[in-house]
Amino acid sequence: MTSNTRPEARVINLGSINIDYVYQVPHFVRPGETLAATARAVHMGGKGLNQTVAMARAGLAVAHAGRVGPDGGLLKEFLEAEGVDVSAIETDPSTPSGHTVIQVTPEAENSILYFPGTNAGITPAFLERAFASSNPGDWLVIQNELNGLDAIFKAAEKKGLRIVFNPAPWTDAAASVPVERVEALIVNETEARGMLGETELSGEALMRALTERTAAPVVILTEGSRGARVCCRRAGGGVSAKIPCWPVEAVDTTGAGDTFTGYAVRALVETAEDSDPEAKALISGLRFAALAAALSVTKPGAAGSIPTRAEVEAEAEKRGVVF
Template sequence: MAILNLGSINADMVYAMPHLPAPGETLAAGGLQKFLGGKGANMSVAATRGGSEVKHIGAVGADGVWAVERLADYGVDVEHVARLDTPTGHAIIAVDRDGENLIILYPGANRELTMAQLDRAFAQAAPGDILVLQNETNLQAEAAERGNAKGLRVCYAAAPFDAAAVQAVLPHLDFLILNEVEAEQLRQATGKTPADLGVRDVIITLGAKGARHIDGASGAVLDVPALPVTAVDTTGAGDTFTGYVLSALDRGLSMADAMAEAARAGALMVTRRGTADVIPTRQEVADAQF
């Protein structure tokens, strides 16, 4: 099977800060690093390193050829990544000494994907393949509807959170992943708890408390604890978790085992500075001591 990822590709400019800047504050950074990033690219790399075949559907500008080449070097299929005249998306990320972050995102080419791209990618998909989406591209609802009609397992990682975007794809979803704050925001918008959304699988990530799976059919709840680590950078940890969960399910693991493996990957990720380039390999996840 394969994972199709309609996802963003960004240049991540990561600034090391003594603390996150307050409104109106001018603050000197202690360092700067440039990484491959974007929630889409992060998830593609994570799922590839988890052991799956991943096909990325996205777009970059002329300034983003390096990003496509790096994705390909990491084993991601980039046949369906378009090269456009619009600048590549990028993120300005401030990370403080405790690993917390602040992100300014410019979507760029990520918001100019075409239906022709979707059609070409879906022509190569097979029932049972996984389609994952995030809220950093256009054509999310269209992709979810087509993926569902083709028999793909449609997953939405609801970030950056927008209640309207989630509701647009909700009728077509098999799998929804969101954090605790986003789950509450969605409840306020829909009047429904995660168990009542009509989605077969819902995962709520709980930060240092771990993650929770809710079976939409039975209402059964599975809690997977977080692992004890000292975080230096939380950027990309949620994307790593998502990519690893999907890869593990793609490889036939149970939800419990998939979440446990993803929790290990996410825990290892927060001990590293950076985004897609430093996502751990499956062997590193297996060998990690917590």
């Protein structure tokens, strides 16, 4: 499938684009230790790229905005093959693309070393070019493997874009972001605690503190193998719900959070004009996103493990689940 088969994008993902070097290891390497890996693979990745692939496979028309180096041709080709608009991906001939070194243990746990490369080159001039064709009311997805969060938020506000913010991975720079301006906030427990400056809260107490911290219409807290929580304050409502985790045999959890985020964006976009104060359609869409994330951990890799919408629907039918 090529980018010409999709309508003009209503969603822009401004995110990192990396080359992932994945090593299967008996355990995470310890200080001073030289450890032999049992296998190695190279994948296209980055939280931004993974989330874009998840959105595209979920059925959204999506454009990716970002920067790559002279080694980034394969990254752009990979996204184009997914039907993604790559016209806002720029090439910097003097800086390598971002890349990661990922260790994966037999228990499917991962540890990631990240080199930002061209991902650290976001400037106001780049943002002006990237958002040139955007219209008020379009969606912008932002995560935190890029520099210049303040400039990104200012440029998005100037254009009237609806923001979905996923501050992953958490850094102190994200603490100053005006989260009251976002349409939806998606965080895991580590990111939520960093945002709140709390280290002890978890579960319902953490979610309650998070919703008090931000006026975002939708707040989603992911809890790994325990599922997720959502608070929706759209349409004058104030609904909270627990999103269960679907049981699967885990092989590699690397892209699970990005898969959930991408499919969650699809749910947010498709229910944006929903007038139901109980947010039943959004909650159903997030349950679908959780199933997509569960399926992603049954395969190795990140972007390559993200299921298509048809695959998630087939799994739901197999389990006798109706969304």
